[in-house]
Amino acid sequence: MAITKQYLKSKPICKVTFSVPAEEAKEVSVLGCFNEWNAEKAVKLKKLKNGTFKGTVDLAKDDSYEFRYLVDGTFVNDAHADAYVTNQFGAENAVMNL
Template sequence: MAITKKYLKSKPICKVTFELDGLGDADSIVAVGNFNNWDTKATPLKKYKNGKFKVTVDLEKDNSYEFKYLVDGNYINDEQADEYRWNDFAASDNSVINL
């Protein structure tokens, strides 16, 4: 798992790339979080021939975003998250990215 942040000089935006490796047997992975209102269809990761899944999203900088990955119907956190935050609704931690 990897998170790459690329800040734009011309806009208050950060291009965030979510990449997962080693889940080549997965059929679908979606990034869900408060950046897309936890929509389970809005931000799918593309599966590449090398087995990696990847998606890049534009997020406003100077914010924190909670998220998880939905892997074939199961939620998982990112090991490379900046921090983790407890969520009472889900009764589990969410991954957090700070920009």
């Protein structure tokens, strides 16, 4: 798993690219505070030929965002997140700082 951050010089925006190697998975999306943890607003990642799912979202810089991947209905954290925080359900959410 990987998160790539590309800061724009012209706007206070960061393009965040999520990459999730999940060759056996059928569907991978990203849920977080930036889409209100709503599955209908989730960032759907596209499956590449090499089995990696990839997608990009624009987020405001100078902020922190909690998120988790939803891989075929199961929540998974990013091993390369900037931090982790316990959520209201007792599980951990990944955190990215922009």
